[in-house]
Amino acid sequence: MPVQNSEIAKIFYEIADLLEIEGANQFRVRAYRNAARTIEGYPVRVYEMVESGEPIDEISGIGEDLAIKIQEITNTGNLVMLEELRSRTPQSLVKLLDISGLGPKRVQKLYHELNITNIEELREALESGKVSEIEGFGPKTTESILEALESQSFGKERTRLDIAEQFVDPLVEYLKGLSYVEEAVVAGSYRRRKETVGDLDIIAISEAGEKVSKAFVDYDSVSDVISQGKTKASVKLRSGLQVDLRVVNKDSYGAALLYFTGSKTHNIHLRHIAVDKGYKVNEYGNFTDDDYLLGETEEKIYEFFDMPIIVPELREDNGEIEAALNHDLPDLIQLEDIRGDMQMHTVESDGKNTLKEMAAQAALLGYEYIAVTDHSSHIGVTQGLDEEDARAYIKKIKAFNEEQHEVHVLKGVEVDILKDGSLDLPDEILGQMDVVLASVHSNFQLEEEQQTNRIIKALENPNVNILAHPTTRMIGSREPIQMNLQKIMDKALALGCYLEINASPERLDLQDGSIRRARELGLALVISTDAHRKSELANMKFGVFQARRGWASRSMILNTLSLDDLLEQLKRE
DNA sequence: GCCGTTTTCGGCCCGACTGTTTTCAGTCG
DSSP: OOOOHHHHHHHHHHHHHHHHHHTOOHHHHHHHHHHHHHHHTOSSOHHHHHHHTOOGGGSTTOOHHHHHHHHHHHHHSOOHHHHHHHHHSOTTHHHHTTSTTOOHHHHHHHHHHHOOOSHHHHHHHHHTTOGGGSTTOOHHHHHHHHHHHHHTOOSOOOEEHHHHHHHHHHHHHHHHTSTTOOEEEEOHHHHTTOSEESSEEEEEEOSOHHHHHHHHHTOTTEEEEEEEOSSEEEEEETTSOEEEEEEEOGGGHHHHHHHHHOOHHHHHHHHHHHHHTTOEEETTEEEETTEEEEOSOHHHHHHHTTOOOOOGGGTTTSSHHHHHHTTOOOOBOOGGGOOEEOOBOOTTTTOSSOHHHHHHHHHHTTOSEEEEEEEBSSSGGGOOBOHHHHHHHHHHHHHHHHHOOSSEEEEEEEEEBOTTSOBSSOHHHHTTOSEEEEEOOSOTTOOHHHHHHHHHHHHHSTTOOEEOSTTOOBTTTBOOOSOOHHHHHHHHHHHTOEEEEEOOTTTOBSOHHHHHHHHHHTOOEEEEOOBSSGGGGGGHHHHHHHHHHTTOBGGGBGGGSOHHHHHHHHOOO
16 A cells, blocks of 8 residues: 555654653654654655665665664554554644643643643643642643633644735834834745745844834734744734744844744754854854854855855755755746746636736736636536637637737647546647646546546647646645656656646645656646636746745746747647 | 764754743743
8 A cells, every 4th residue: 555755754743742742862752753854845755665675764864763664654554663652652642732832841741640631631620720730830831721722723724825925025014114123024934935834934133122022012913922022022913823023133134044944954954064064053143162253144154154045945955955065056947937827717717807818917927928728618617618619719819819919829728637537628629729738627536546547548648738736736625636646747758748837826736846856857847827817827926936946947847938949849749 | 763074872953932930941943
């Protein structure tokens, strides 16, 4: 049975939590957590490596012991060690760690002294006053735990990048508007352009930390103040989003930005290098003994380590530090490189704007071309094109291109892949299109092999150019379908077709790790917005962020090409 | 539990804030 990387990671995360509650060596705990993170983001499925006999202990952070455990998981779907841990320390205790203010030590105490194993028992013990009888649990602590329980803000969900963006701009503007604030900027996973963010981290330059901190907690949309000090403060906005502020002086700005942009593993790796060279790096700068050396800008810090600056999107400790040391960082694609959008919908199917309106908006964005790709009719809700509609539609686009020359419109369609892998429009129609996107909109539950074969069969149709939103996942609401993406990528490469990076912020499909995989295979991709109204054409930036996180260079993204070159690339043998 | 040009032991990133304490442990990022 294929075991996903995420399943292995989940087991290691749980082991780390349980070991921590048991009071195990913190470095041992860290090793499990570190391994979980590595495997979670690993571009190759580890179980396939095990099957083919590839050495997994060559993965950084996986040693002999963890390699054996991974083999056990991939062979049996289970790990005896985890079962043993669970028999000593109830699994349900892990949930308690999600409650703000409760860490491993306190959870352990609650378990040992009151035999509390879950949230319900905790709530009861808090309300009956039993918890405050334990040493170390004063009135403030018990109250804040109770509050955290009431607010149900534990088990924190992550916020989509586009939604976080709506809160970021006004808050940063507010801070910048304060006379004693020189600069304010968002760091954290937001700056790394991760598809979702857990909270927002803001860095401000000021000599008046206490005043900034005060103004920050007084911000209009703040509903709760979690902490407030001279150099940092933490609040919850009404939306539920947590925002952390850090105030630094000019000399430490770069160091703080680096530190709070993360990722954590990237920072730790940099610090290892520093320690090896006899230096110390913290959020205030680079130090030798206790003497400040530098820290004003990120460039200077990377330069200190003989590296060019590494852009935030790459800072995941996935080889970017090694690449930087070799001066071999990828030349990442930028939004300005995009010359056209390869998927959008109009009123012909489920879009809200007309062809003319979409084209006008694309012209405003400076595009040379767009592909209009309305749905085929299989999925009833979208009222897509049947054969007759499609013929009329082709004529309509031809006429439109004759009457205007600002943006060339490619005749396109997003055709449904049916359950058996056949397509929802006849070849004769598809053959008249400039670009054909094929995509899965139904039968999400098929088993991996059947799903994979279904998609491959669709790609084998010589009219198909692009597999759109390849995994069909929706962030936070729909898991990717079970499919062997590696096989599909290999096939696409062999057949001369391509995969899409869907830039819709609720899809962002492909994921960053898969884009990285495509890069390694030499498989080109397109980035398209799948816009259903003209305003959504602006979502292209989210796709570009995602592509950058996947190490994509301009040369591997087809819609950075001129129209002629693009059409040439779309031709299949 | 991982790792190694200081390599098989002995390190492992580091600081701010809070609450409950009389000097610090726990949590968080």
